Amino acid sequence: MATLRKLQITFDCAxxxxxxxxxxxxxxxxxxxxPEGFDTWADYDRSLPPEQQGAWFACTDPSGVGPRLFFQRVPEGKTAKNRVHIDVRAGTGLVGEExxxxxxxxxxxxxxxxxxCERVMVADEENESCIVMQDIEGNEFCLD
Structure with a gap:
């Protein structure tokens, strides 16, 4: 039997x-x-060595079901299409105009x-509608 593992998705970003x-x-x-002993994330960040300040941040699903998202600062910018992207399932179970x-x-x-918004892909004979988007740093994701 396979071991159940938690999933984290990591973004390289500015x-x-x-x-x-x-x-x-x-x-x-x-x-x-x-972290214990700090009133705000800004207080925690200021406690780090200068080269580590602002180097990472995370967010979590409050229900504990979805993966943790981790964001790490990297020096280089995004240069090509993502090899992996997030689908935000906003239209699950809906069809057509709805x-x-x-x-x-x-x-x-x-x-x-x-x-x-990059483009709206309207439903055809094979696929339902979806919308290709970019986040605030240009990472592609889909509204599906």
Missing amino acids: QPERLARFWCEVLGYVVPPM RLATLEAERDRLVALGAV
């Missing part, structure tokens, strides 16, 4: 806290509690948070 807070808003995730309207409403909410 601004870990900013990107983590964006994804908290997208997914309804939360910032984990501060699905498209739901996805478009979610797209509009995310654009207000700083996301970019």
Whole structure:
């Protein structure tokens, strides 16, 4: 029998806290509690050596079901299409116009948070509608 493992998805990025807070808003995730002895994450961050300040941030599913998202600062910028991307399942179980309207409403909410809509893929004979998006650092994801 296979061992059950927890899943974490890691993003290389320029601004870990900013990107983590964006994804908290997208997914309804939360910032984990501060380490013991600190009142805020900013207090904790200031306690680190200068080269480690702002180097990472995380967010978690408050229900404990979804994977932890971890954001780590890297010096290089994004240069190509993601090899892996997140599908935000906003239209699960919906079809046709109802699905498209739901996805478009979610797209509009995310654009207000700083996301970019790349393209709307309208349903055809084989696939339901989905919307290709970019987060605030240009990482692709789909509203599905």
